[in-house]
Amino acid sequence: MSVTTGIAQMNESNVVPVLSVVVPTYNEQAVLAEFHGRLARVMTALGATWEVIYVDDGSRDATPALLRALRAADTHVAVVSLSRNFGKEAATTAGLDHAHGDAVIVIDCDLQDPPEVIPDLVAAWRRGVDMVYATRRERQGETWLKKATAALFYRLINRVAQVEVPPDTGDFRLMSRRVADAVRALREHNRFMKGIFAWVGFPSESVLYDRAGRHAGISKWGWWKLWNLALEGLTSNTVMPLKIATYLGLIVAGFATFYLAEVLLRTLLFGNPVAGYPSLMVVVLFLGGAQLIILGVMGEYLSRIFTETKRRPIYLVENYAPPRPADANGSPAP
Numbered sequence: 001m002s003v004t005t006g007i008a009q010m011n012e013s014n015v016v017p018v019l020s021v022v023v024p025t026y027n028e029q030a031v032l033a034e035f036h037g038r039l040a041r042v043m044t045a046l047g048a049t050w051e052v053i054y055v056d057d058g059s060r061d062a063t064p065a066l067l068r069a070l071r072a073a074d075t076h077v078a079v080v081s082l083s084r085n086f087g088k089e090a091a092t093t094a095g096l097d098h099a100h101g102d103a104v105i106v107i108d109c110d111l112q113d114p115p116e117v118i119p120d121l122v123a124a125w126r127r128g129v130d131m132v133y134a135t136r137r138e139r140q141g142e143t144w145l146k147k148a149t150a151a152l153f154y155r156l157i158n159r160v161a162q163v164e165v166p167p168d169t170g171d172f173r174l175m176s177r178r179v180a181d182a183v184r185a186l187r188e189h190n191r192f193m194k195g196i197f198a199w200v201g202f203p204s205e206s207v208l209y210d211r212a213g214r215h216a217g218i219s220k221w222g223w224w225k226l227w228n229l230a231l232e233g234l235t236s237n238t239v240m241p242l243k244i245a246t247y248l249g250l251i252v253a254g255f256a257t258f259y260l261a262e263v264l265l266r267t268l269l270f271g272n273p274v275a276g277y278p279s280l281m282v283v284v285l286f287l288g289g290a291q292l293i294i295l296g297v298m299g300e301y302l303s304r305i306f307t308e309t310k311r312r313p314i315y316l317v318e319n320y321a322p323p324r325p326a327d328a329n330g331s332p333a334p
Contacts, residue, residue: 020101
């Protein structure tokens with residue numbers, strides 16, 4: 001089977017849906033059937049034509065087979081299979097590239113973000129709001145440490161970033177077609193989708209909801225991945241760490257100047273006894289640590305420049321299966 005970059009094509013039935021739902025998936029066999037059942041009931045009740053694009057991000061369990069079965073049974077289902085695991089940000093981008101609707105909804109399938117909130121998003125869009133994002137009022141099933149670090153991250157990034165990222169808000173949102181097209185136009189490889197969503201602007205509105213605990217399975221976001229995502233968010237949306245490195249260098253140089261003046265004055269007044277070894281080691285280690293911090297910050301930005309200059313695609317598609325056309329009774333055509 002050929003491998004392509006997979007830019008969106010029209011579905012087999014040539015019917016442009018009003019609503020598209022993008023669902024990135026990775027090893028979600030335990031929750032996929034329950035999620036699709038709840039999503040289908042919500043979308044059908046809205047009374048508008050719709051499609052759901054499941055993006056299989058290189059799953060290693062039964063997720064690919066379950067997605068094929070869902071597509072065979074439901075004419076609304078499209079499946080984008082990536083050639084390997086590219087990460088959630090890339091999988092979300094792949095789904096946006098293959099979404100055809102006048103409005104595009106992004107949601108995870110772990111049921112922490114309930115599909116039953118979608119009608120509220122659609123209602124705000126029908127009032128003329130281009131970006132409707134779901135803000136967590138409660139976060140069930142999460143430790144106080146995770147809540148505290150998340151709050152700290154949003155506070156930090158909104159202080160230093162060029163755009164404001166809504167706090168307590170994930171990728172669960174609805175975008176109008178012009179917002180979705182604007183997001184698709186941003187093709188940087190190092191992607192922090194929350195920052196990209198905030199950067200494009202357009203009239204936005206928040207919808208509050210209570211985030212549930214994970215329905216089944218385990219979270220794919222450990223502390224290491226969350227830390228790297230935080231670094232991605234900071235370096236993608238601000239150059240403040242580089243400025244901090246500059247300020248740190250100036251502060252160290254200032255302290256060194258004052259210390260030099262103090263040493264010269266003390267030498268002139270009291271002579272020059274041999275300085276203690278511990279104080280010398282403290283100064284050397286402090287300066288060495290400051291230099292390593294500055295080099296590390298520069299390295300983070302340099303590594304991202306290196307990645308971008310290679311100009312590789314954000315993802316590769318192994319296979320794209322669009323929604324199957326339905327017969328006169330609404331059943332999948334053979």
